[in-house]
Amino acid sequence: MQIDFQKSADGLVPAIIQDPATNKVLMLGYMNQEALDKTLAEKKVTFFSRSKNRLWTKGEESGNFLLLQDIKIDCDHDTLLIKANPVGPVCHTGADTCWDEQNVSNDFLAKLESVITDRKNNPSEKSYTSQLFARGINKMAQKVGEEAVEVVIEAKDNNDNLFLNESADLLFHYLILLQAKGFQLADVIAVLKERHK
Incomplete structure (x- = not known):
């Protein structure tokens, strides 16, 4: 720059x-x-x-x-x-911003990505997410593959609850893999938007 x-x-x-x-x-x-x-x-x-x-x-x-x-x-x-x-309030007064505004997102995936970023940058032995980052890219990619197979298996059955839970596991692990590669969901969305033109 x-x-x-x-x-x-x-x-x-x-x-x-x-x-x-x-x-x-x-x-x-x-x-x-x-x-x-x-x-x-x-x-x-x-x-x-x-x-x-x-x-x-x-x-x-x-x-x-x-x-x-x-x-x-x-x-x-x-x-x-x-x-x-x-990580916490930004202003020295304890407010979310220095303009005393609330910094709230209604986007749960954005909040989840923020938590994943925190676990990546501030590892904790108690955090499952931090443990995944510590294992390295190969193990993270393998975990995404395992979760994808489980989604396929549950898609063939009629138990919607199991299918949705395995889908949630896949999405969660995919978000971790994205960050391990230096990306976020917004980067994937940008590719989809470009293809949609």
Whole structure:
């Protein structure tokens, strides 16, 4: 990314933080090159704090991190749009956003993807999802294959409950595999939309 940090006297560019699941703007911070590099390396959004005069990773004290999903640069190369999954409230006041708005999605799949992202970036030994990520891509792909076979088997029978449960298992494991490959359901939907033209 060719970001023009020299446009401002202090070498900082605005970084607008947006939730990829809800499209809500969560907060505004400022970044210099070092903050951007740390964000890219650690996948946790880091700013240059003007009040502390140092790098500041959002959530370093509260645990309410912003987990990096994507970064875009504007047409003038002096403002960043960062899509990040929030872990907890974003504002220091305890609000979901710095504009005291609720950051709620009615899209359950988006919420589920956000949980999967969190389990990927913040592994827990107690989390089944984290354990799948730890086993590696081959085991995840194998699990998707197993679940697909179970869906086919249940489709041939007349037990709708079993069919739906196996379908849910397949979708869940597929979402995990997508993230392991660096994608989300939106990327697959984009391909379908392109084919539909």
